[in-house]
Amino acid sequence: MRACSDLGIRTVAVFSEADKKAPYLKEADETYHIGPSNPVKSYLNIDALIDAATKSGADAVHPGYGFLSENASFAEAVTSHGITWVGPSPAVLHAIESKCYCREIAYHNGVPFVPGTLTLVKSIDEIHQYVQVQGCPIVLKLDKGGGGKGIERVEGPDQIKEAFERISRVGVLAFGCPDCYIEQEILQPRHIEIQFLADHYGNCVCLGERECSVQRRFQKIIEESPSPVVIPKDREALFQYTQELVKRMGYQGAGTMEFLRSAEGGFYFMEVNARLQVEHPVTEFLTGIDIVKSQLKIASGERLNFRQEEISFQGHSIEARVYAEDPVSFDPSPGIIQKVRFPETDGKYLRVDHAIEEGGNVPPFYDPLLAKVISWGSNRMEAIDRLKKALGEFHIEGIQTTIPTNLMILNNPKYISGEIHTGFIGDVYSQ
């Protein structure tokens, strides 16, 4: 809404019953009530959203992140009402929903991808046959999964049946599709993703990588750019892979290609995120490019007004996500925020994006993300120190938050030396 306001675009925000007093509504020019707290009847209800869009006379829909942000049916409904969808076309969204489709594109275009099957596995027998040849551990993944859901690790043949049944059930319940495929497990991987912008004229510019290896339950908690391990030669290769994939997918808009880096230093394409990402501010700090404004410009048919060689990356940026969760067990902690004191921001080295206010309610129905604290430094250590100082000043009372977890990570010697992988938090807590 801030990006829109800067560009002179009026905004319409939608809200459910649980969010009727939410602070973000004050920033919108118009607001529409779209239904009860239950997200299936509000934020996931395409009819209610289209109704709000048409009644308000909106020209475009920005789907944000989460909920229907990558949903081809919603994008289709939006465009069929003559409204611009801020993102890739419904046809592209529909195709890349399938991870196997994306893996095939990688395979046919010389982009290394996480080893495993290129096609869906349909039976327990098929998995047994694969394991007999390739061995364990393997990971079963939902073809249309996402958000850390629909991933089952199989350590031995005796776990295959249970894992297959569980993933199929989760697939039907959460994504309406039980299809899954096999990936070989990459040991102690680092999660490295490339942010890109692609316009409607075949131009694609990469805005650098983000390292998002510090995760809990396959969900990110600390992200940074640049990655402590990506060397210029790797970056060049990752940019080339990204541009190739974007071209072959026919993708337009902002997006992210996610890769895993093995302990030995190999990179493997994992999946594409067809939306704005939560951690986009670290890239904005490094490049000075406003990704949301770029999305809006691309959607309105503008050409990218910068070339790859004009992009420069300054300093280091780190984002800490503050969740409404127990800082050790990560159990959810909804409730009323009794008191809140935000860190002091100067707009230059520190940015705090949040959705909270004193006396506000954090409902149990949605994602636990409360705030993002993003720092910038001329080097990694300076960014770490600024982030630690900001998190130390950030006080939230009434509910539990992961601020102590963030501080514990930022003080950990292994984190400081950049020795992280996706199992980092599990390792720290098991010590």
Add this chain to the structure above:
Amino acid sequence: MEVTVNAHMPGLVARVEVQEGDQVKKGQTVAVINCMKNELFVKSAHDGIVKKILVKEWDEMEVGSPMVTLEAP
């Protein structure tokens, strides 16, 4: 003696894992609540037979909302 199994956290009912007439053991999961996209297991504090299921998928739960009644010995 009739006892109820109540929600221990707020959220939405993800699923009920028992049917009326089922025998349940103390500590067994009878229902699952989705709280902030996390699945939380609601366990029975007693052995018993499921008498009535009071909730369905997507119902909104508060702390203490009754979910299932049991006939406990």
